[in-house]
Amino acid sequence: MQIGSNKVVSIAYTLTDEEGRVIDQSSEQAPFAYLHGASNIIPGLEKALEGKQAGDELEVKVTPEQAYGERDDSLVHTLNRSQFQGVDELEVGMQFHAGGDNGGMQVVTITAIDGDDVVIDANHPLAGVTLNFQVKIHEVRDATPEELDHGHAHGAGAANDH
Numbered sequence: 463m464q465i466g467s468n469k470v471v472s473i474a475y476t477l478t479d480e481e482g483r484v485i486d487q488s489s490e491q492a493p494f495a496y497l498h499g500a501s502n503i504i505p506g507l508e509k510a511l512e513g514k515q516a517g518d519e520l521e522v523k524v525t526p527e528q529a530y531g532e533r534d535d536s537l538v539h540t541l542n543r544s545q546f547q548g549v550d551e552l553e554v555g556m557q558f559h560a561g562g563d564n565g566g567m568q569v570v571t572i573t574a575i576d577g578d579d580v581v582i583d584a585n586h587p588l589a590g591v592t593l594n595f596q597v598k599i600h601e602v603r604d605a606t607p608e609e610l611d612h613g614h615a616h617g618a619g620a621a622n623d624h
Contacts, residue, residue, distance in 0.1 A: 463602045465514050467499030470615045472601040473511075478594045485588070488619070493600045495615040502614055504529045507595055516602050522595040533590035543578040552580060560584070 465471050472493040477486040488494040496502035498511070506528025510520065526532050546552055556572045560582075574581040609616055 463515060463604075465498055465511050465599070465602050468605045468610060469498045470495055470601075470603050470605050470609060471498050471511065471599065472619060473597050473599055475595050475597045478596075480592050480594070485593070490598070490600075493619050495601075495617065495619040497605055497609055497613065497615045500613045504593070506593075507597075510595075511597070511599070514599055516599050519596075519598045522597060524593040524595065526590050526592060529591070529593050530586040530588045531590075533585050537584040538573070539582055539584075541580050541582060543575075543580055546580065558582075 463469070472495045474488050474490045474493045475486075476484060478484055498508065501508075504524060506524030507522055509528070510522040510524075514520065543552065546558075552572060552575055554572050554575060557569050558572075559567045560570045561567065568584050569586075570582040570584045571587065572580055573583045605615070614620060
């Protein structure tokens, strides 16, 4: 069975940056499952997997435009420490959920602290990064009606399972 829309795909993968550092991976014993065509994974990887089948192995280079986008300096802001009410200790690398311009939530990361000035960055941590995937396709199956209704795969290794 070939990978296409409304198929649940299980993959084992290793994700590295341009310097070869491992960013993320799934194991052969616990592959990652997603619903193809439902925007569960980045567009560049989804496009590369289209038409492949169980047993296929491939290497995929995904540019920022087909992954998490380019970095946007307008998403970096300096806030006063007082805006973090209820948080006793602030540290570089801490992440918070914040209201976005469109009413949705976004994750912001503290990137610097200088006295009462706290620099936050709302860019995805992988924005501007070219991603390299080594992928082995384990299984391709039809999605269940429930998976199609929920917009994601269910079961072991599934993205967004609830």
